[in-house]
Amino acid sequence: MRKNPLAAWRTSLQIPCLFMLMMSFAFVRSLVLVPVIMAISALLFALSGMPVKEALKRLRLPLTLLFVMTVLIVMLDGTTVLVSAGPLTVRAEGLELSAVIWGRVLSILGVAMALYRTAGGWELAAGFRRCGVPGILVDMGMLTGRYIHVTAEEYSRMRIAMRLRGERRGYRTLRLPGTPVSLAGSLLVRGFERAERVWSAMKLRGYRGAVPYAGDRRPLNSHDMLMSLSVTASAAALVLLELCARGVV
Amino acid sequence: MFGHGGLTTLGVNGIIIGLPALLASALFSLRRKLPGGSYATGILAFTAGAGSVLLSAMMMASLLVLTIPEHLSAETEHQALRMMVLAYVPIAAIEGVFTAMVVSFLSKVKPEMLGDGR
Numbered sequence: 001m002r003k004n005p006l007a008a009w010r011t012s013l014q015i016p017c018l019f020m021l022m023m024s025f026a027f028v029r030s031l032v033l034v035p036v037i038m039a040i041s042a043l044l045f046a047l048s049g050m051p052v053k054e055a056l057k058r059l060r061l062p063l064t065l066l067f068v069m070t071v072l073i074v075m076l077d078g079t080t081v082l083v084s085a086g087p088l089t090v091r092a093e094g095l096e097l098s099a100v101i102w103g104r105v106l107s108i109l110g111v112a113m114a115l116y117r118t119a120g121g122w123e124l125a126a127g128f129r130r131c132g133v134p135g136i137l138v139d140m141g142m143l144t145g146r147y148i149h150v151t152a153e154e155y156s157r158m159r160i161a162m163r164l165r166g167e168r169r170g171y172r173t174l175r176l177p178g179t180p181v182s183l184a185g186s187l188l189v190r191g192f193e194r195a196e197r198v199w200s201a202m203k204l205r206g207y208r209g210a211v212p213y214a215g216d217r218r219p220l221n222s223h224d225m226l227m228s229l230s231v232t233a234s235a236a237a238l239v240l241l242e243l244c245a246r247g248v249v
Numbered sequence: 250m251f252g253h254g255g256l257t258t259l260g261v262n263g264i265i266i267g268l269p270a271l272l273a274s275a276l277f278s279l280r281r282k283l284p285g286g287s288y289a290t291g292i293l294a295f296t297a298g299a300g301s302v303l304l305s306a307m308m309m310a311s312l313l314v315l316t317i318p319e320h321l322s323a324e325t326e327h328q329a330l331r332m333m334v335l336a337y338v339p340i341a342a343i344e345g346v347f348t349a350m351v352v353s354f355l356s357k358v359k360p361e362m363l364g365d366g367r
Contacts (some may be wrong), residue, residue: 181347187353192362 011127034103041110126213135210298348
């Protein structure tokens, strides 16, 4: 039974409202609004029930790349030097810009993770279809999400098999460029053959360009309206506050 | 997330990545018309792989140079973009070599994936 307020929110309303919220987060450039957007995102993330460790595990690589980028921004952007130690310099403008970027990224990703956690899978696909996204795009996304894990498992099985056959680990494999090439080639061949099998099976089951996702067909209720209005109002308020902070309004 | 446009630059990003990919595909399809067999295939695969990466980098650099905002120093931007394009040269070389080797692998193992032997 759905007790989670986000999970109980109709997906076809949840998707456009949360996307609008993410766009309003992306609009923010003022440091003073960063705690506000982070608080909104943290609330939605907490409501989704997603464990923080799982979210961090999924975001490990993008956050690492972001960290490297913001270190460069802190050292290179701006003219006001706060701390300087040889070639390493911390500039005030760079620090402020990095804080805004981190706040935006974490807020947007928090909302995205909340959406993925509560909608996820078929409901998300049905929600996108009801929002007017073309069927072929939704199907491609679903198939990619489905088979990327299969490809990852195949890859790890092949690596284990290669090690059992005597492949050396680590930097020494760089002397044998054929090894990653044959691995990539084998994965391509297997993926191609699997795609042909899946396509034949889909045609036999009557696929005509879009999977008919059932989705949530219950009528709109007060909870759907309340969530949609409050998220939309938050997004509008953020945009207005940002325009005020920039001196436009 | 980074305030660089995202959705509003979707079209231009699609062209920066998509157009070189289409040109690479067209270039690779010339292998049937050229003599040299597997050598021509390897050279065209390398050129297609490396060329598409370099072309994407140059297109992006050109677009950024042509649209530098007034408040930014043009000289600094030019220097940064020059360094960025130079950084893509080794990436393009690796991409070219890897593409050529994968194409060579596929032509031996599954030539129908390359449109041969159907």
